Amino acid sequence: MTKIKISIALFSLGYRFTRRLAIIFFKIESLISGKFFDLELVVDFGNKYMAKLDDCASEVFFNFNIPNGMDREIYDLRFRSPLISASFQSDKKSLVRWRKMGLGGITFKTIMKNKREGNNRPRLAEVKSKDETFLLNALGLPGEGVDSFLDSICTEDIIQLPAPMGFSIGGDSPEEYLDVFQSIHRQLEGKIPQYFYEINISCPNTVDGKSLSEKPEALARLLQTIRTESERVIFIKISPDTSNQSLILMAERVNSFPKIGINAGNTTYRTRKIMGLTQKQFRPDEGGLSGSLLFDRTLEIMHLLKPFSFPKIATGGINTGKKAKAVLDAGADLIGMATALVLDPYCIPKINHYLGRKE
Template identity: 25%
Template structure:
């Protein structure tokens, strides 16, 4: 255990700044049963996206590797809220690490109902996935409309006292405005970012590789985008003391450190686990050593310390 990695996020005491991302470790047991896993490797595990009723998800194929990343189109396959609460959560070792549930809805009312159900459980926190389509209003994603994002967070806030973390979509015009509206709605934390939308094509059949035609792109390919979005959101969140989970293509300790410098209080690891299931202790070691080398006592001292270049040159258009 590295004492300099202990941190607090949304009133949760974490042994490590690493949070395993929703969908990448199922409901926890897929990762915690790996030989070599230690409960000090990760600060929290975000469980698979859960809807009110069971969902079968999208037709295959659901996952495909792409250059420097992967596309997934799972479609929120899950057994539903009641099964998660009654059958899955009692088997989670609460002494092992912190557990966060990720919730998804097809209407604002559904989000409120799910939040209420988990409020009566012993889950540590609730992550709101606002990248889902609003079926009642033509299928537009909740997270692509700042005011609709506010309404989702607001109804969840009214139905739970658990810490709320809102996962922001990069597929929108102004992520900083969306962050502000989620803060206005009562979110305690922000997860930045969700996947980018992408496509992969089978040239032999001239059809999309994934059965859903498109899916969420994750992995190193999206890291530069994610870093910029964390920096932009931090400009808003720092004034409200709302912490950020920085995520999107983190594969190494240096990647994680970049996100912390940009403004993330914790870092989300997802796609990296598919390459190296035991990458977390390596990332912890690297962050801890960086803090020691730079004479910093904690991660808090590193968060948001990015120094922007003061001079920005004008583009040379070539005209005389």
């Protein structure tokens, strides 16, 4: 084992150990205070802790080279690695850090027109099965709103990252999707050389998060309107719960548009009761489950879509090099990552080295 692999393994172990200690600490604190345990507080603590470590020792802990020969070109976008972040992380410093660790591109958390608080807490929970850890979330797309978001990324200079960036657009109506797109287009066109759009039609945690997936004609009209205003690459983010028949119909529709692909997919629907959680552990009645259990469905969708020529992103359950290679062999162009980055971001250099190894 090379020195770099040993370092990655040790950093990975240290991260997972520290994360587990933080969860235990916050659980004890919640018992003492009489409040509910909120996993989001652990996530916020982890983001701040990693940011401080990044500030003082970035070269040691976070700068990893991407092996040669892993570049992916999708139209005018060039990704140095097929790994990208899925549209879930609101902490922009984490996105920059993951890019340094070896992501080929990043995707911002889904952006809505107005500020949203999301659902009541606790709305994020860990669920364990055997040796696996999954996340059940019903965040409800909390966020700062598109105007505040654009102000923040411009002032923080994140738009200067040397990698493609994805802007995930959400909405409660076709009009809101279009408003958010136009706000981003007006502000950023000409300022960023490499970026793409994602139309999120698959969020299970908002009242109207799947409105466009249930209205294909409305989605087609939205895509036609966007395409008249921008030639940027667009990905449609679909749910793994979508039937195979509906996926084929969606693929046929997407195939008729230029520079549009499919991102499969998102979390899978589960109720709190099915996951064995109490209301004190998880306030909403239902949410979206993510983690390695999604892999088989993600791989199945890639095989299903392989005959179509449009670009594809495989998102869901991919946390090892072996799984990454499997979806790439099945036709994926890029790999979206979310839960794996939360549980252990050092999976990024691990997977890159696996994919970049010489047989």
